[in-house]
Amino acid sequence: MTGAETRVIVGLGTCGIAAGAEDTYAAIERSLQAAPNLFRLGRTGCVGMCYQEPLVEVRAGDGRRYVYGKISADKVEKLLAAHHGGDLRPVADWLIWASDGTGSEIGYFAKQKRIVLRNCGEIDPESLDDYLQVNGYQALEAVLEKNDPEATIATITESGLRGRGGAGFLTGMKWRFTRLAQGARKFIICNADEGDPGAFMDRSVLEGDPHSVLEGMAIAGFAIGADHGYVYVRAEYPKAIERLTIAIAAAEQRGFLGDHVFGTDFSFRITLKEGAGAFVCGEETALIASIEGRRGMPRIRPPFPATKGLWESPTSINNVETFANVPWILLNSARAFNSLGTQNSKGTKVFAMAGKIRRGGLVEVPMGISIKEIIYGVCDGIKDDRKFKAVQMGGPSGGCIPSELQDTVIDYESINRTGAIMGSGGLVVMDETTCMVDVARFFLDFTQRESCGKCTFCRIGTKRMLEVLTRVTEGKGRDGDIELLEDLAARVKNSSLCGLGQTAPNPVLTTLKYFRSEYEAHITNRKCPAHHCQKLLTYTITDDCTGCLLCLKACPSGAITGKRKEKHVIDQELCTVCGECYKACNLDAIHKD
Amino acid sequence: MQPHRRYNFRNHHYAGEEGKLIPLLQQVQTEDGYLRRERLLEIEEQTGIPLTQIYGVATFYAQFRLKPVGKHIVRVCHGTACHVAGANDISAAVQKHLGVEHGETTGDRLFTIETVSCLGCCSLAPAVMVDKATHGNLSPSSTVKVLKKYQKGERS
Numbered sequence: 206m207t208g209a210e211t212r213v214i215v216g217l218g219t220c221g222i223a224a225g226a227e228d229t230y231a232a233i234e235r236s237l238q239a240a241p242n243l244f245r246l247g248r249t250g251c252v253g254m255c256y257q258e259p260l261v262e263v264r265a266g267d268g269r270r271y272v273y274g275k276i277s278a279d280k281v282e283k284l285l286a287a288h289h290g291g292d293l294r295p296v297a298d299w300l301i302w303a304s305d306g307t308g309s310e311i312g313y314f315a316k317q318k319r320i321v322l323r324n325c326g327e328i329d330p331e332s333l334d335d336y337l338q339v340n341g342y343q344a345l346e347a348v349l350e351k352n353d354p355e356a357t358i359a360t361i362t363e364s365g366l367r368g369r370g371g372a373g374f375l376t377g378m379k380w381r382f383t384r385l386a387q388g389a390r391k392f393i394i395c396n397a398d399e400g401d402p403g404a405f406m407d408r409s410v411l412e413g414d415p416h417s418v419l420e421g422m423a424i425a426g427f428a429i430g431a432d433h434g435y436v437y438v439r440a441e442y443p444k445a446i447e448r449l450t451i452a453i454a455a456a457e458q459r460g461f462l463g464d465h466v467f468g469t470d471f472s473f474r475i476t477l478k479e480g481a482g483a484f485v486c487g488e489e490t491a492l493i494a495s496i497e498g499r500r501g502m503p504r505i506r507p508p509f510p511a512t513k514g515l516w517e518s519p520t521s522i523n524n525v526e527t528f529a530n531v532p533w534i535l536l537n538s539a540r541a542f543n544s545l546g547t548q549n550s551k552g553t554k555v556f557a558m559a560g561k562i563r564r565g566g567l568v569e570v571p572m573g574i575s576i577k578e579i580i581y582g583v584c585d586g587i588k589d590d591r592k593f594k595a596v597q598m599g600g601p602s603g604g605c606i607p608s609e610l611q612d613t614v615i616d617y618e619s620i621n622r623t624g625a626i627m628g629s630g631g632l633v634v635m636d637e638t639t640c641m642v643d644v645a646r647f648f649l650d651f652t653q654r655e656s657c658g659k660c661t662f663c664r665i666g667t668k669r670m671l672e673v674l675t676r677v678t679e680g681k682g683r684d685g686d687i688e689l690l691e692d693l694a695a696r697v698k699n700s701s702l703c704g705l706g707q708t709a710p711n712p713v714l715t716t717l718k719y720f721r722s723e724y725e726a727h728i729t730n731r732k733c734p735a736h737h738c739q740k741l742l743t744y745t746i747t748d749d750c751t752g753c754l755l756c757l758k759a760c761p762s763g764a765i766t767g768k769r770k771e772k773h774v775i776d777q778e779l780c781t782v783c784g785e786c787y788k789a790c791n792l793d794a795i796h797k798d
Numbered sequence: 799m800q801p802h803r804r805y806n807f808r809n810h811h812y813a814g815e816e817g818k819l820i821p822l823l824q825q826v827q828t829e830d831g832y833l834r835r836e837r838l839l840e841i842e843e844q845t846g847i848p849l850t851q852i853y854g855v856a857t858f859y860a861q862f863r864l865k866p867v868g869k870h871i872v873r874v875c876h877g878t879a880c881h882v883a884g885a886n887d888i889s890a891a892v893q894k895h896l897g898v899e900h901g902e903t904t905g906d907r908l909f910t911i912e913t914v915s916c917l918g919c920c921s922l923a924p925a926v927m928v929d930k931a932t933h934g935n936l937s938p939s940s941t942v943k944v945l946k947k948y949q950k951g952e953r954s
Contacts, residue, residue, distance in 0.1 A: 223922050223934035255921035402877035405918035440824075440861055441917060443930045481820055482860030484915065498819035499851075500858040557920060559879035565921030597878060633878045633920070647881050651915060657858075 210266025211288065213244045216259065216326060218251030218412045219444045220405075220566075224258035225277055232278035233261075236285050243289065250413025250448075252326030254313060255566035257301055260326075263288050271295045272302040274310065313564055316583050318545065318571045320553050321406075321529045325413030325567075330448050333455040336416040342461045344532035345420050348427055349469045357428045358384065361531065364539035365551030370396055370487075370524035371599065371628040372704075373550075373617040376531075379521055382511035383429040386519035393426045393434035394515065394522040396492060400439065400484040401600025402651060404631030406555040407525035409567050411438070411445035414529065415452035419475060421528030423462060424535065426473045429521055434475045437492055440482055449477055484601075484655035488703045489514075489522045491657065502657045503703035524629065526555055546572030550616035554627070560597075560634035561588045570615065577611040580634060591636040595719070599628025601648045601655075602708035604715025605641060624715040626708070640737035641720040642727055646674035648712035656705060663706030666697040670713060679740045682728035687717065732798075742782055742797045746773050749794035759789035819847055819855055823862060832863040867910040868903045870948055872896075873927040877916030883923040889913065891938035892926070895945055908949065 215221070215230045233246055244263075252260050257274030261284065264270050276284060276299065287296045295303060301310040319325075328335035336342070348357050362377025383391060395418060399407040411418060422434045438446055453475050456462040464472045478496050485491045486501040493515050495501035514520025530552060534542045543551040550572040556579065559565050563585040570579060576596060580586065587593050595605040604625035606613060613619050620627045635644065653667035670693050673686050694710030701707050717724060726732050733741040746756070752770040764780040767773030775786070787795045822845075826837050833856055842849045856862045874892055876885045889900065892911055896904050903910040919925040922934025926941055933944050 219917075219932055220919055220922055220934070223919050223925060223932040255919075258922070399918065400915065402881075402916035403879050403920055404916070405920055408918040441914060441927075478817075479821070479824060481824065481862060483858065495820065496817050498817040498855070500854055502858075559920030559923060560882050565879075600878070631878070631920070633882065635882065639882055644878075644882075647878065655915070 211244050212247050212262075212264045213285070213288075214247040214249050214262040214264060216250070216252045216261075217248045218409060219442070220251060220255040220409075221258045221260060222444070226259035228278040229259045229261060229276055229281060232281040233285065236281060244285070248329055248331070249327065250325050250330045251409035251567060253322060253409075253567040253569075254301070254310060254564070256564050257310065257566075260301075263295075268304065270302075270304040271300060272308065273299040274301040275299070310564070312585070313566075313568075313583060316574070316578065317569050318553050319569050320533050320542075321410060321526050321555050322413070322567065322569045323533065324417060325409060328414065330413050330415055331451050333416065333452070333459060333461075336414070340536060341416055341532075342420055342456075344535040345423050345427075345461065346467050348424050348535060349467050349471055352469070354384065354428045354430065357424065357535070360535060360539050361428075364534045364542040365546070365549075366527065366530055366534065366542065367550065367617065368524055369526035369530070369554070369629065371602065371626060373627060376523060376527055379511060379523070380425060380428050382509070383431075383519045383521040386512045388519040390433070390516070390518045391429055391431040392515045392518055392520040393422050393429070393431045394489075394492065394496070394510075394520055395422055395434065395436040395525060395528055396487065396489070396522050397436055397438040397442075397445070397525045398480050398487045398492060399442075399525070399629065400487045400655075401602075401629055401631050403557065403559055403597065403600055403633045404629050405557045406567065406630045408442050408445050409557075410525050410529050410555075411442070412448055415445075415449050416456065417532055418525055418528045419449075419452055419456055419462065421523075421531035422475060423466065423473045424531050425521060425523065425528065427471050429519070431521075432472050432474065434473065435478050435496055435515070436475060437478045437480060437486070437496060439480045446477065446479060453477065483657070484651075485657045485703070485705050488705060491703065492522065493520065500657070502659050503705075505702060526630070547614065547616040547619075549618060554615055554630060556630045556632045558584050558632050558634070560632075561591065561636040561639070562586075562634040563588055572616050573614050575612050575614050576606065579615070579632070580611070584634075587634065587636050591638065593634070594637050594639060595635045595641065597625075597633040597635065597644065597712075598631070599626040599708075599711070600631050601652050602626055602704060602711055603628045603631075604711045605635070605644065605719065606715070607719040609719075624711065624718055626711070638735055638737060640678070640733050640735040641716040641723050642674065642733075643678055643735075643737055645713045645716045646671065646678055649674055649709070652705065652709040656709075660701045660703075660706050662697045662700040663702075663709065666693050667706075667709050669693055670697070670710070674713070677724065677727045678733075678738045680727070680731045680738070682724075684728070686728055687721070687724055691717065736797055739782055739784055742784070743777065744775055744780060744782065744784070744786060745796050745798075746775055747794050747796050748772065749792050751792060751794070753791075755789045755791065756786035756795060759785040761785060818845070819852065820859075823852075823856060827862060832866050835864075866903070866907075868907050870909050870929055871927075872909050872911045872945070873914040873917070874900075874911065875915075875917045875919070875923070875925045875927070876913045877918075877920060877923070879920035879923040880916075880925055885924045887938050888924045888926060888936055888941050891941050892945065895942045909945070 261276040262272045302308040366376045367373040483501045491501040491503040510520040555569045649671040656663045658664045750772040757765045764776045925934045
């Protein structure tokens with residue numbers, strides 16, 4: 206084996222770049238200038254192990270693979286030296302995954318099933334040739350060869366694929382309605398306006414494997430009879446926009462998009478639309494208004510976009526992840542897909558794991574797996590051995606599922622029964638230091654800012670709810686506040702036009718359902734059980750104090766007194782509960798309660 | 799301020815295409831840094847879109863600014879993961895270091911600081927985006943270090 210066959214691949218998704226992967230890439234490039242034939246340097250998108258970024262993989266010509274974690278630029282030289290001349294001696298200390306089954310993080314992938322993420326971390330997202338090597342555009346070719354749109358829709362329906370944007374509508378059915386609708390023109394829209402805080406599945410797919418989404422869109426276009434598609438991407442995702450632009454241009458140039466795709470009568474163009482920063486545009490009718498150049502405000506449904514969508518024409522709007530599933534299903538059969546999962550939820554789901562978890566990143570698991578299995582089996586449990594308290598699912602529309610319900614399985618209906626929703630896939634794990642009232646306040650703060658203002662209860666009701674939650678977290682809660690929240694929540698839910706308002710109270714309702722005692726402690730005892738709400742804390746100095754003066758100097762209000770080498774004291778009357786002394790102390794001698 | 803260059807929207811490739819308003823505003827903002835009233839009037843005159851509608855769109859979306867901004871835009875992420883990981887402390891450090899509040903621009907016009915709902919870098923929380931570069935796994939002090947790099951780059 207010659208060295209030139211060995212490839213060194215750097216993960217260059219946004220997460221990787223934020224962790225310094227571009228410096229790592231540049232360092233490898235510099236080393237290779239001296240010996241250009243040693244390795245071939247490549248890039249890939251998100252590998253999924255965001256907690257180990259920057260990631261570098263050494264892929265040998267014979268198929269052996271070694272993935273290394275946390276490879277900052279200064280580690281490059283040692284790493285390359287170990288693999289010098291095609292001699293594959295892995296650097297054991299940094300090895301996290303190897304094709305021979307070794308590596309510290311091997312368990313991360315063991316329970317995953319990668320369909321949507323099949324190419325993420327495998328191919329260069331900026332290379333169409335790389336995508337073609339992994340059967341890219343073959344599903345589209347087969348569909349066009351067969352020339353039977355009804356059969357394509359039937360396969361997708363049979364697979365049981367449901368919309369991955371959160372609502373879970375059967376994709377095949379949506380396509381069928383759009384196909385049957387009357388209209389001179391029809392459109393496909395890919396909803397990549399991933400606005401839920403805590404979610405980054407769509408970003409990773411677009412950055413890691415943009416062509417599979419474009420291929421899915423073209424197949425959908427053929428199935429419903431559309432000749433034009435739009436990808437609506439958040440402006441906050443510059444890397445995804447950059448890679449999509451490259452991918453669209455390459456696919457058009459090679460005839461996979463554009464006029465007469467694969468020499469047939471089918472023509473399909475894709476236009477990229479950048480969002481302008483409005484969460485409500487994730488709602489389909491608001492998104493359509495935004496593409497049309499108007500304020501992104503939702504309208505009453507029906508008519509649904511399937512009959513009257515973009516420019517009043519029948520339109521099928523599907524999520525990024527939904528489209529990424531499509532080519533796989535058509536290449537591997539509906540059976541292969543629907544053999545995974547539960548009765549009513551088939552296939553896999555991608556989750557963005559974040560919060561107080563050891564392995565935070567992107568995971569794809571078969572439907573039907575339990576929450577516990579994802580947290581402990583795949584993601585190795587809670588950081589710093591703290592106690593698992595709850596998991597937030599579905600972003601601002603979702604809710605908090607408490608640790609007692611960790612055996613709940615991932616499927617649309619089971620999650621709904623807890624009061625949360627599947628949502629698009631953000632999973633934020635919380636431990637005992639997270640205050641649930643503060644979490645509810647956080648989400649309400651978000652939804653009241655993002656409410657478009659069309660429906661009164663969503664516009665004003667969420668604001669009133671936020672005010673109540675804010676005063677509760679500041680120790681000014683009143684008797685009856687819980688009941689007031691419940692009353693407002695029901696009204697906001699029932700009198701809002703779109704999903705934003707209808708689901709905005711969910712974070713409050715689920716935390717009230719499972720963590721009511723925390724609300725009561727805030728209101729009645731003026732205490733935050735998680736020791737998070739600053740204004741409800743009391744700081745005192747313990748006997749561990751050595752009189753080092755650090756806290757005294759840090760205190761902005763002069764509330765701390767004491768001589769050097771003598772225990773200090775906080776004057777509670779003067780203390781503004783800012784927490785600066787707690788941060789300044791090196792000895793844990795400041796107690797907060 | 800740079801001299802006002804008249805912009806010919808009629809020859810622009812967006813002209814005539816439905817839904818052109820948002821991409822037009824995005825382009826103007828990319829060039830000027832913010833949306834100047836003169837530019838909006840030009841858009842009205844040349845596209846026939848009423849000024850009220852142009853302002854309606856410009857004020858609806860968080861991305862558009864009607865006031866000039868600093869050379870670098872610092873966006874502190876306040877997504878769920880960042881919130882849980884201490885985004886408030888990061889915000890406080892940025893505001894303290896630069897001496898301005900969120901939504902404001904520093905006196906030397908070097909920085910404008912904003913908050914953002916989520917950058918999608920949740921596993922590297924807390925995160926801050928300066929222009930198009932995302933910085934992750936920050937602490938209040940490392941955030942200040944990042945800002946200092948930009949300030950230093952300015953002096954050299």
